[in-house]
Structure formats: structure tokens, C-alpha cells
Amino acid sequence: MRIKEIGQLKDQANISNLYGWVDNVRDHGGLTFVDLRDFDASIQLVFDKDSSINVNLKNEFYIEVSGILKKREEGLINKKVSLGDFEVEVNKIIIISQSKALPFQIEDGIETDESIRLKYRYLDLRRNEMKQNILARSKTFKSIRNIMNSLEIDEIDTPTLIKSTPEGAKDFLVPSRKSPGSFYALPQSPQMYKQLFMMSGFPNYYQIAKCYRDEDSRKDRQPEFTQLDLEFSNANPDIVKENIESIVKHIFDEAFDIKINTPFKSISYAESMSLYGTDKPDLRIKETITDETHVFADTEIKFIKEAIQNSGNVLSLHTNKTLSRKDIDRLDQLIKDAGSNGLGWFKILDEELSGPLVKFLNQNEQNHILSKGNGILLFQSGEFKEICKFMDILRRDVFSIENTELPNFLWVEDFPFFEIEDGVLQPSHHPFTAPKDTDIFKSNPDESIALHYDLVLNGVELGSGSQRISSPEIQRLVLEKWGLSAEEIENRFGWFVEALSYGTPQHAGFAIGIDRLVAEILKQPSIRDVIPFPKTQSGMDPLTDAPTTIKEDDLTDYNLRYISDEK
Ligand code: ASP
DSSP: OGGGGGSSOOTTEEEEEEEEEEEEEEEETEEEEEEEESSEEEEEEEEETTOOOOOOTTOOOEEEEEEEEEOOOGGGTTTTTTTTEEEEEEEEEEEOOOOOOOOOOOTTOOOOOOOHHTTTTHHHTTTHHHHHHHHHHHHHHHHOOOOOHHHOOOOOOOOSSSSOSSSBBBOOEOSSSSTTTTTOOOOSOOOOHHHEEEEEEOOEEEEEEEEOBBBOOTTTTOOEEEEEEEEEEEEOHHHHHHHHHHHHHHHHHHHHOOOOOOEEEEEEHHHHHHHHSSSSTTTTOOOOEEEEEGGTTHHHHHHHHHHHHTEEEEEEEEEESSOOOHHHHHHHHHHHHHTOOOOOOEEEHHHEEESTTGGGOOOHHHHHTTTTOOOOEEEEEEEEEHHHHHHHHHHHSSSSOOOOSOOOEEEEOOOOEEEEEEEEEESOOOOOOOSSSSSHHHHHHGBBBBEEEEEEEEEEEEEEEEEEEHHHHHHHHHHHHOOOOHHIIIIIIHHHHHHHHHHOOEEEEEEEEHHHHHHTTTOOSOOOGGGGOOOTTTOOOOOOSSSSOHHHHHHTTOOOOOGGOOO
């Protein structure tokens, strides 16, 4: 029986087939007390040391127990646990399986290194806090399926051995033994397949999909992650956003008992960047960024002058907090670590300015800064997008979050169609996204806006979606403007352009990162804490040691060979 079932029994009830792990053994006088723990509860066992029960129990032994249930005397009740008013007077214990000495204690709040916890993840998951995280994930899946059923959205699966068509990140590749020298890729998302469902006539689709992206180890990303993936036919961004709001509202309510208000607020990408320096702002922080470029038009401060001459901007944040020199140095280091040349600042106190750059300010600049009032003005100058990154870091660090209990949702839309990422032109979503205005896209793709929308929760990107291209001509054009040659288009996407050519409904969709959603609701520091068996930051699995090398002989079957020694 499960330990929680004891709660329904009466004093003096006979107990048998009670299973669990030994959580703690204490000897007091002639009596031995044992805490027995299973998945959902724990109970105190007691037996006489000199009785027929002659077992040497250690933590995490798995045992079977029989005995009699006893109501504990008032003064002995343990109010901290749910069955604390009972104990089992044991008459038989069978040790089903022993445990080796543990690498860490099975308790909450341990400070064990994460790589050790991951190496023994099966033990880590015995700890209550991890168990609760995984259960919350499971409840999330359940509530997704409930709402999908009630909205009559069909669950359909898509293949995970697919053609390599990298969309942004690099693909994980799987060599084919039957076609030596050829590779499948694991999907970065079910994107093209879900669009094919729309072309096939399925009006809507969802899937709880595993996605794989071989990215450089950026903060809190996993090579393998789980998305709630959706697609609707005859849809546009408004229809998708409305559906997503109902779905998210339902998940929060059913799985987490949190009530949220819909519709969510919406802002444009341009507004988001200029007010918050990011396309995923945390609106629980009220303070915004100010563009001061015009104030410094005639500046004598050399590096600002240069920035403005190079079409850059001056962006500032004012706080009335008192920041010490130590605080300023810490902020300086924080943004330097992200690539900034350093923090600019002016202190304002009772109509007086101080700071290393004050002596270079002209009267107009001084007056402007003084008008901000007591506090400190932090600033950055340079290329707009580059300095936005630093302003976002400063804003999140300097200001405090209001209403921490209320989840803050935000739609960000009207993204530029293309952006330059690490010096390379990329669609800001993916190349299957429809431009807002096809004529503008044709004449001036760099100025074109995409029908792409992101959902942001508490400053974290929760999901993205778009209206898709439904014409083969536009699809080809987008791939061309992206910079693909006719040959590349044919080789990589020819089959998809062909599929678009037989009467394609207008369609649109979305994907929500489930790991991120659960981590954010549970306020976990990392998505690794809500994934049962995650990889480390460097993509390793300390439990199984994956990825591992393969024997040369086995590689031969795939027509593969190690070349590292020959380089
Ligand atoms: N496939 C997209 C992604 O994974 C989501 C979408 O456009 O539906 O980000």
C-alpha cells in the first residue's frame, strides 16, 4: 500500500504490504524509530530493539513493513508532516533492497554540486523539491491535453529523423547506415511538417514536441527541449494570439491554480527596444530608458561625439537610488563582461553634479542632467542595438520588480523581417514567416516587417509564432532575399516550395517552451531544474556520460572515420 492511504485508516488497524525507503533511523532507549518514505508521504515506524525484528537498517534501504497503526499521544504528534499523528508499531520488516552510502542526502536545500546531482539524477529526483518540479511538469502536460481536447485541436506527431535544413542553430546529425555518408537531422522544431498538415487539410494541430538545437552553450538553454507546438489553418496573428491566451490561462489555472487576466498587453518591437532596450522586457520593472542623443548633439565628450558621428545613440537610465562607488564598479564590470567599454555615469545631488565626465559637460548638458533630480544617471553611447543590450542589463539589475506575485505577460510584434545576427543576415523568426506587406518586402526587404509575434513572461521569451507564407512565389523570394542561391533553394527547400504549390490555406501558429514556462512559474533558477534528465551547460549527461565516442569498427558501417589525429 502507499503510505498516504494510512490517512484513511483507524487506530489499531492492521498494516501490511507497506513499502518505502528508510529516511532516518533513530535509537532511543530500547526503541528504534524509522521514518519510512515513499513517493508522496512518510510515516514513523517504531519497534523494540530486542524484539524479533532483527534488521540493520540504513538510509535508503527499500523495505516492506507490516504492523499495527497507532494514534500517537497528543504531546508526541509531529505537526510538520501530514501523517504525524500516527505511527506504525512494526511486527515484520523485509529488506527488499539495500542502499550503498549516498553521494548526497535525500533532502531539500542541499548544496551539492550540480554535476554530482546529475550523475545521480535518480537519487536527486527522490528529493521532495525535485519531485514537486517534475510533478508540476506532468500536471502541465495534463492540462495542455485537457484544453486541447476542449478546443478540438488535434494531437498529431511528426518525424524526428528529418532532412537537415538548419533554421538558425546548427542541427544535430544522425548518420545513416543504409545510406553510408548520408545524414538525417533531428528537428529544431516541427515547423515545416506542421505546415504540411495545413496543406494536407488538417484544420489545426498540436504536439508536445521534442526539439533539438546544437547551439553554443548559452545561458540556460538545453540541446534538447520540449515545446507545445501549434498550427491553425485559415488563421492570422490575432486568431493565434487569442487561442494562446486561452491555452495559457487554462494551464496556469488548472496546473498551478494561478488566475491570470487576458488579453495580454501588446507592444511593437521598436517600442520595446526604445523603452526597455530588449525585445523581451520585464514590465514588472516600471522604469524606462531615455534616448538622450539630441542633448549631446554639440558635446565635447570625445567618445560620445564619435558615437553620434557614427550614427550611434546615447541612452540613459535615471535612478533616484543612492549607488555607492562599489555599486557603480559592480555595474561597470557587469556590462563590460557583456562587451561594453564601460559605464558612463553622473551623480546628481542638490543641484550639484559629480562624476569623472562632469568637467567636459557644456551648460546645456549640465542643465538637462540636473533636471532629472537627485540620484544617478547611467548611460551608454554607441550603436543602438549594441548599447540596448547593456541598458537592458542595467535596467534589470538596478531597478526592483513590482508585484512579484503576478505573472506579467506581453506580446511583442512587428519585428523587422531580417536582422543581422553575429554579422549574418537572418530572418528574425524563420524563413517561413509572412512579410506584413509583400510589396514593401519586394522593393525593400530590409525595411520590411514580419507577421511574427513573441510572448514574453516576466522578461523571459516564452514562445514565438508567425503567420506563414502560403504562396510558393513569396516563399522562394524570401529565401532569395535571405541570400540563398537558386541551387541552394532547390536542394534545401525545393520539396517544401513544391508542397506550397497545390492550394495552401492561409495558416499561422505558435510554439511555447514548456521547460521555460514551468521553470518561470516555479521560480526555478534554471530550466535544468524542471527537466527530469537534463544535460549540463556543455551538453554532457553526467549520468550516462553521453555523448561518447564510437568504436572505429562501428563507424565503418556508416562510412565514417575519425580524422582528429590527421589534422
Ligand atoms: N517553429 C517555431 C519555433 O520553434 C515556432 C513557430 O513559428 O510556430 O520557434
